[in-house]
Amino acid sequence: MRLGLIGYPLSHTLSPAMHTAALRTLGLGGSYVALETPGETLAQRVEEVRREYRGVNVTVPHKEAVMPYLDSLSPEARSIGAVNTIVNHAGRLEGHNTDAPGFLKGLEEAGIEYRGAKVLILGAGGAARAIAWALKQAGAQVRVANRTLQRAAQLQREFGLGEVTDDEWVLAGMARSSDLIVNTTTVGLKDPASTPLRAEWFPEKGTVVDIVYDPLETRLLREARAAGLKTLDGLPMLVWQGALAFELWTGVRPPIGVMYQAAQETLG
Numbered sequence: 001m002r003l004g005l006i007g008y009p010l011s012h013t014l015s016p017a018m019h020t021a022a023l024r025t026l027g028l029g030g031s032y033v034a035l036e037t038p039g040e041t042l043a044q045r046v047e048e049v050r051r052e053y054r055g056v057n058v059t060v061p062h063k064e065a066v067m068p069y070l071d072s073l074s075p076e077a078r079s080i081g082a083v084n085t086i087v088n089h090a091g092r093l094e095g096h097n098t099d100a101p102g103f104l105k106g107l108e109e110a111g112i113e114y115r116g117a118k119v120l121i122l123g124a125g126g127a128a129r130a131i132a133w134a135l136k137q138a139g140a141q142v143r144v145a146n147r148t149l150q151r152a153a154q155l156q157r158e159f160g161l162g163e164v165t166d167d168e169w170v171l172a173g174m175a176r177s178s179d180l181i182v183n184t185t186t187v188g189l190k191d192p193a194s195t196p197l198r199a200e201w202f203p204e205k206g207t208v209v210d211i212v213y214d215p216l217e218t219r220l221l222r223e224a225r226a227a228g229l230k231t232l233d234g235l236p237m238l239v240w241q242g243a244l245a246f247e248l249w250t251g252v253r254p255p256i257g258v259m260y261q262a263a264q265e266t267l268g
């Protein structure tokens, strides 16, 4: 079974290690390889997938651009407007989004309640879209703060979210009144010394999730833990989106512990 990942660049990906370990453990044979795909070669790559692969994951920057090349979309992928998994049914390519259910699986595994929770999402990019949609579908009250208000307002309109803001003081009030805060911005990723939310604005109790996984320990999570809040890093979402994709391709539930271990070893 040939599997892979299309994106660009792919130098830091953990997916080949996770999926290869799962294939080996289950004795399924096959392979999962990184298929570096610059934008101008995307159409060609999709045709190669159609001929030779059972399925692929799709990552930055192609999650939206790949959609016109596919034959059908799952309801999730259509609503979110992004595809992270393609399943090849004998030449017919089906687009899925496992980022959204993968995020919720990670919360469930950690015992974090989200149905009916008051949520604040920091950021309004591609990752925020999947997470906002998933939490809203599950019955959470979802609010969004983003540097560029227009992107947050777009999510609000599309998904019927609660309040959105680009204002620091409104953000402070939203944060203090949240049960669950999710960082989807690249702030702690680009600069480990920076944080997307001041510690003075944390709620008294609740959970802070950072979907960054490199580094796993961001300043946001360190400060949240110091403030007595529950925290969750980016590894569960990464592993669960992969596990759900693996199940779509193989029909078999993968060994989740093996995938966690492979991802962690690759992170070093």
Ligand code: ATR
Pocket (backbone or CB within 6 Å): 122, 123, 124, 125, 126, 127, 128, 146, 147, 148, 151, 184, 185, 186, 187
């Ligand atoms: P992804 O697909 O991973 O979510 P993205 O679409 O580039 O990536 O989104 C990155 C998010 O981080 C956006 O919400 C972005 O804010 P803008 O919409 O205003 O660009 C946010 N972000 C990135 N750098 C930031 C910074 N220095 N301060 C605040 N927000 C930042």
